[in-house]
Amino acid sequence: MSVEIQLCNDCKTETVYFHAGTLRSYLEKEPYAEHKLRKLKASQWVSFCPECHADVLKPEGKNFDLPVFCSDGVFRTSTDLLKNQAGEPEAIWDFWGLRFTPAALINASELLQFTYPGTEEVEQLGKKLRTGASDEFLRFSEEVCGWGGGLRVWGGLMKRHHDKAEFSKKIKDWLCSAMTAENAEAAIEQGTAIKGLGVSFASKHLRMFDPEKFCVLDDVLSKGLGIALYPKGYQLFLSLLQAFNDEKSLKWPMARLESALFMLVRQQVRS
Numbered sequence: 001m002s003v004e005i006q007l008c009n010d011c012k013t014e015t016v017y018f019h020a021g022t023l024r025s026y027l028e029k030e031p032y033a034e035h036k037l038r039k040l041k042a043s044q045w046v047s048f049c050p051e052c053h054a055d056v057l058k059p060e061g062k063n064f065d066l067p068v069f070c071s072d073g074v075f076r077t078s079t080d081l082l083k084n085q086a087g088e089p090e091a092i093w094d095f096w097g098l099r100f101t102p103a104a105l106i107n108a109s110e111l112l113q114f115t116y117p118g119t120e121e122v123e124q125l126g127k128k129l130r131t132g133a134s135d136e137f138l139r140f141s142e143e144v145c146g147w148g149g150g151l152r153v154w155g156g157l158m159k160r161h162h163d164k165a166e167f168s169k170k171i172k173d174w175l176c177s178a179m180t181a182e183n184a185e186a187a188i189e190q191g192t193a194i195k196g197l198g199v200s201f202a203s204k205h206l207r208m209f210d211p212e213k214f215c216v217l218d219d220v221l222s223k224g225l226g227i228a229l230y231p232k233g234y235q236l237f238l239s240l241l242q243a244f245n246d247e248k249s250l251k252w253p254m255a256r257l258e259s260a261l262f263m264l265v266r267q268q269v270r271s
């Protein structure tokens with residue numbers, strides 16, 4: 001994955017790129033965003049000049065800079081670019097071929113929380129189920145599917161494959177036994193054994209049930225990182241996340257690390 005080196009017409013600074021689809025999903029939450037940016041095609045890169053578009057790359061009143069893609073294949077923030085100009089040494093992290101600065105990863109995580117504000121509510125419900133404070137496994141499953149853009153998956157589960165009460169019990173049995181499963185592969189396999197659930201939506205259930213321990217592996221992450229969308233791939237992905245978390249002393253929940261990587265890798269997959 002690479003982009004061309006391009007210079008700003010006005011100030012001749014090298015431009016950086018942000019993906020239009022990701023930009024749009026973020027701008028939908030921004031009532032005053034420039035209209036022309038909203039109309040972009042979802043599959044293109046948009047170039048920005050770090051000098052002339054500084055206000056876009058570091059939005060006022062937000063706790064994040066946009067993690068932008070540079071022509072050398074590294075995601076950075078505008079603060080990283082300023083530090084580079086000042087000649088400060090730079091750390092570049094590599095996750096299974098995806099390259100970014102620590103700030104780009106942290107800001108991707110913040111940007112994701114801003115773009116998907118409903119995440120916490122589903123996590124809260126998952127926590128209630130996990131701790132036995134609620135027994136609404138059916139509602140949980142519906143919310144997980146809604147959150148993951150899988151209303152069709154949900155429709156299929158309900159219309160074609162399962163009776164509601166039976167399905168609710170299956171989900172409960174699975175998630176409760178996943179907590180003590182031997183490994184991630186076993187945990188996800190029990191989920192994909194439920195008719196209508198593949199790795200993508202089974203992993204979304206696990207991630208919302210226990211975000212410390214589990215993550216999502218969907219089509220975007222699978223394509224972007226080259227990790228197979230199978231139980232063995234899920235096992236590999238979680239081992240890589242855990243190793244990265246330890247190596248960089250991040251101490252992040254697995255779900256947070258995965259979602260920040262998702263925010264970066266998605267830009268490449270959809271271009």
Ligand SMILES: [Zn+2]
Pocket residue numbers: 008009010011012013049050051052053
């Ligand atoms: Zn410029």
